[in-house]
Amino acid sequence: MSVVKGHPGEVMKKPSDTQRSFVVQLHQARRLHYDFRLEVGGVLKSWALPKGPSLDPTVKRLAVPVEDHELAYADFEGTIADGEYGAGTVMVWDRGNWVPEGAEGVTEALRRGELKFRLRGKKLKGSWVLIRASRLGWLLIKHRDRFASATDVTVTKPLSTLSGRSLAEIAAADQGRPDPRGPVGHRRGRR
Numbered sequence: 001m002s003v004v005k006g007h008p009g010e011v012m013k014k015p016s017d018t019q020r021s022f023v024v025q026l027h028q029a030r031r032l033h034y035d036f037r038l039e040v041g042g043v044l045k046s047w048a049l050p051k052g053p054s055l056d057p058t059v060k061r062l063a064v065p066v067e068d069h070e071l072a073y074a075d076f077e078g079t080i081a082d083g084e085y086g087a088g089t090v091m092v093w094d095r096g097n098w099v100p101e102g103a104e105g106v107t108e109a110l111r112r113g114e115l116k117f118r119l120r121g122k123k124l125k126g127s128w129v130l131i132r133a134s135r136l137g138w139l140l141i142k143h144r145d146r147f148a149s150a151t152d153v154t155v156t157k158p159l160s161t162l163s164g165r166s167l168a169e170i171a172a173a174d175q176g177r178p179d180p181r182g183p184v185g186h187r188r189g190r191r
Helices: 071-075 106-112 167-174
Strands: 020-028 032-040 043-049 060-070 078-080 088-100 114-121 125-132 138-142
Touching (some): 020 071, 020 167, 032 088, 032 106, 043 071, 043 138, 060 071, 071 088, 078 167
Antiparallel strands (some): 020 088, 043 060, 060 138, 078 088, 125 138
16 A cells, blocks of 8 residues: 655644544645545545535445545645646645444455444534445445535535635645645656
8 A cells, every 4th residue: 555645734633543533625636626534544545526525415426546645644735736746736625533333343344345434524524434336436425314414515615624715725825835745745646
């Protein structure tokens, strides 16, 4: 398993064995998408969500697996320089903790292709499931609970939970700044 080197950021508190961190980052790379990341085994397991998360249990959102990232990346908000892996502007759209549901271990649930979990974020809360739909993709689905809604949370809550800024404000503030990772970044390709 390869891990993308994280950007410098705050050190996150170590969660308990059952409570782990999660982050959803809005990422303007070649295409605008959301990156959904769950802390699993000391890294952030990551899926790209082309349309972002939905609070509506009738909506199944495609979740394409991407490379794992270091835990420090959960706090990265800024612009990644052109030519670097993931070039573009990144916003911390939501973050918090997550807890697996059920007695099965997380690694086994992911191997089997169905991970049920509870999110405790600023925007995303309650019960969810990731289901492998094919060899190349998963589906992220909100369970019916008191946090389910037909409201499009990506429209009603568009700002960063880290800084309160929009994606455009983050990009404008970072113009002319050097890459926060230093002179050598991860160069596996662009997303």
